[in-house]
Amino acid sequence: MNALKQRIGRGYARFATNVAVRSPRLWPLVRPLVRKQFDLLAPVWDSMRSPDAFSPLAAALGTVEGPVEAALDVGTGTGAAALEIAERFPAASVVGVDIAREMVERAKQKASGRANLSFEVGDASALRYDEASFDLVTAANMIPFFDELARVVRPGGTLVAAFSLGPETPIYVPSKRMRKELGARGFTQFAEIDAGRGTALVARKR
Numbered sequence: 001m002n003a004l005k006q007r008i009g010r011g012y013a014r015f016a017t018n019v020a021v022r023s024p025r026l027w028p029l030v031r032p033l034v035r036k037q038f039d040l041l042a043p044v045w046d047s048m049r050s051p052d053a054f055s056p057l058a059a060a061l062g063t064v065e066g067p068v069e070a071a072l073d074v075g076t077g078t079g080a081a082a083l084e085i086a087e088r089f090p091a092a093s094v095v096g097v098d099i100a101r102e103m104v105e106r107a108k109q110k111a112s113g114r115a116n117l118s119f120e121v122g123d124a125s126a127l128r129y130d131e132a133s134f135d136l137v138t139a140a141n142m143i144p145f146f147d148e149l150a151r152v153v154r155p156g157g158t159l160v161a162a163f164s165l166g167p168e169t170p171i172y173v174p175s176k177r178m179r180k181e182l183g184a185r186g187f188t189q190f191a192e193i194d195a196g197r198g199t200a201l202v203a204r205k206r
């Protein structure tokens with residue numbers, strides 16, 4: 001993929017993130033192009049990730065207090081974060097969800113042979129899971145749909161939002177905004193983590 005196309009793609013990802021965070025009801029307007037963009041990126045996605053892309057996520061997961069029996073990774077892409085969770089919490093049942101079918105197909109290849117890891121197509125703005133279904137929810141380089149994140153994390157459970165390049169990440173929401181939105185939805189005990197070139201926010205639900 002040439003540099004100009006990559007720049008346009010990053011710009012659109014940032015635009016769509018800002019739209020969805022400021023006005024979640026407008027998400028359906030930007031969703032088709034986001035889905036298309038990531039379907040097209042799926043074949044090369046893993047080759048585009050730097051070795052430290054998941055350092056903030058890994059560092060944040062290291063702070064999570066168990067038990068973790070059920071975990072969800074939203075916007076899982078090719079499934080790297082979900083795989084990291086499944087390895088770190090072998091007793092947990094882990095599901096990764098993404099709107100881009102091509103991403104999910106590649107993630108499924110990573111899950112083969114692992115009984116505790118599965119992937120499915122789904123929209124993080126309207127998840128099919130019951131409320132309080134998960135002990136741990138992660139969102140790596142992913143648009144946060146705050147109402148749904150708050151709905152599916154159980155009381156006492158943990159949310160981790162990680163951004164591989166901190167504020168330089170195309171899909172990025174500043175920590176101050178994250179804390180404000182999550183705080184309004186019952187999350188407390190925030191911790192901010194710097195690792196590699198990125199950042200992560202760990203939030204515990206009351």
Ligand SMILES: C[S@@+](CC[C@H](N)C(=O)[O-])C[C@H]1O[C@@H](n2cnc3c(N)ncnc32)[C@H](O)[C@@H]1O
Nearest residue numbers: 038075076077098099100122123124125140141
């Ligand atoms: C920047 S990629 C990150 C992928 C992966 N988490 C990683 O860090 O490698 C963002 C991913 O979120 C997915 N995505 C965007 N909006 C979504 C939504 N509303 N529901 C589910 N997945 C979504 C995209 O299809 C894409 O795979």
